[in-house]
Amino acid sequence: MIHELLKYLHYKSLDYAIISGYKALFEETSDIGDIDILFKKQDFLKIETVLKDFCELEGFKIVQIYHQEVYAKNIFIFNPKTTELLNLDTYGKLHRKQTVYFTETEIFKNCLSYKNVSTLVTHQEFLHYLLKKIDKNEITEVSFNYLRALFLKETIPCERVVKTCFKNWSSVVVEAFETNNKDLLLESIETLKKNIKVNTKLSYDDKIRNQIRILKRIVKPTGVAISFLGPDGSGKSTIINGLKNKTLPFRKTAYFHLKPIITDRNSASLATADPHKYAPYSKLKSYVKLLFFIFQYNLGWVKNIWPAKVKSTLVIFDRYYDDLIVDHKRYRYGGYKSIAKLIRIFIPKPKLYFILTADADTIYGRKQEVEREELQIQIENYKALVDGKQYHHINANKPPHEIVNKVYKILMKKMYERY
Template identity: 25%
Template sequence: MPLVKEIFSYLNANCNYAVLRNYAGLPDNLVGRDIDILIEKNDFDNNRRHIVNIILKENYRIITYFKSDRMTTFVCSAINKCNVDIIQFDFFCQTSAYGLIHLDANQILKTRAFNGKIYHVTREFEFLDKYLYLKSLNQPYPEKYQALKKVMEQSALLNNILKEIIGLNSLQELEKLSSAAFRRKALLANLRKRPLTQLLSFYSFLLSYLKNLLFHNGYSIGFTGADGSGKTTVINKIIETLKKTYPTIELFHFRPSMLPNLGETAHKIKLKSEVDRNFSQPHRGGETGKLNSLIRLLYYSIDYVLGYFVRVRPLLYKRSVVIFDRYFTDIIADSRRSRIFLNHKFLYWFGKLFIPNLDYNILLAADRNVILARKQELDVEGIDQINEKMKYLSKKKGYYLVMNNGNPEEAVQKILSIVFEGQHSKNMKRIMK
């Protein structure tokens, strides 16, 4: 892993740092999905651009950039002919939760160890960093770390550290405390030993929290295409690639579904006696008039707006990836499916003005003969109409036409290249400020 080796070679020569966990095998082999590095704040601030330059020199793109009071994250990716490589670096300048300091970073770094290739924390601080953070959030310590916990239960050094930082004599005493009691005890200890540092930490947390509300750190991708264009296969392959690094990938179908299906709603208010639930034939419905189409458009638009702010936006704030298998773009391109028979140019401008936009709108297309060989849901005329509307959309900003006539892996790599380049461009503007 050339990038990981280059990063650690630079850190060894220039920074006071230590890997927090999963350091066995580094820098040659990466065990977890990310690398957690504790580093002095001044060191990181002074060397941040050098680290970014190493990432760029190794031909990686920064697809997620996140900065808070306690950490800075770079999710980096490189695409070659056969592989998509994604690596996440988390640089921690302090160990805390919501501004409440748990451990002094300098204290941890003073006891760091060198294994011949990288610096890492001692086992006591490896345990306490994760355990105190989860304790503060009232979350259980993971099962996969239980072996380390059993060792720490017998550690006299750990007991000495606990006595020094919060006045407890053992891990058993800490375990008996509730989450709220632990936070109170840690806060009182900090205010007694380092009141200004603790108050500044709360201020830094609040400031970074408000800043991150202005810019979501996740990203959203929407897919549109005729039945038989290979959307499901491509989406599944993209999710399989991204989930190795991103813990949360949320898949929606067509809309956020804050509101029920329009037919169900009409049935509940007695406007329809029956509901057509034959979803295996999405193009079964007949053509609707202008008024009916407009009512459908307004109903779905309410769902898109409400659902975006209630269900989608919160996920993006959490650095998640949101994927729509069809979105409002599908209403523009495939009127028969949504039964909204309005001019596609009008629908585009309506969506531009009123519908929350996704970061990347992928228009997945294939030749008509390829589509008919895969699925006979549409006739030739229907396929051609959808492809023509997608060509119109492909000329608009934020829309990307991708052909999927052959191996879906080729389409996947093309789509990921589009997304990663777009993310990299956005993130570099923020990084270089």
């Protein structure tokens, strides 16, 4: 998709520069990962419109826009036909810690070309990549060698820009590359981080834009919460792990079991060999438990889930409140099912539910934690939740990779519907 996008930008006469990693665009066996692409400030301010027009033309979909800084947006584009995901880190300024080291004119009047792809000149690429790797603690053998190759290619300009961005530790950086001493950088990395010049003065317009950006992030978080439901033996844990291993348009993933409460216990320790071992509570105690659930779910959502969504996290629940309606014996609920359904109105809900079921014989062959007759009832109750909009049925008889791909496609569809 990236090559189609670059052709489109050329067609629209939009100037751009791939900041780093441009060689990987032409390596078939390379994992491209995220692509850093710089635009002129005015073009960046309309980049969402540009990319939406591009997607409309090509049949692609925008599934995520993560606005991390005033002039930085992480935008994910999805190809529904191939399920390919393009991760674009778009910028309107080439800066670090609000300090701009090169003007827009300096950058776009001097761009180089690598196989018809516009790139930064060597010393600009060197400085940007160096500051990025120092800031992220990612000075590896590979990254150091790449930086040193850039340094040796334009030694004097690279030395000059290093001196402009560090307060008084530029000599250490220069010495590390001149003597091919990666350890010198590693030993000084925390000091170097603190030594990078920081610009604390933002323009009035940028301050306003930043406040609007933060407000939008809070009001319309880019993270998504989903839940997996199904009887024991339906393969929820396998599918959850498979989904987490996919390339996802999120900063991170977070796992919760049943409730939005952080616990030290893992999913294995939460499993029980006999979920129906204990007798149900009385009606009064059962209703008190439901009220406590309202408190737990809402407090946990505000404290744990909403902040995670603001930070662009995919929140994954293994089971959720709906399980109590399907399998009330597991939770020792002895009240009326209609009351439990009514209480669900006051429970915050994930964006999507994936309901994994198979025939009773298959699931019973995997786990015999409840009687087969009870298992059949649970399967029917789970299927009754399916509406094809928020609650989606997934056939757990399929191979795990097929199930993961189906879940992934449904998730991506729900995400691009937001745009």
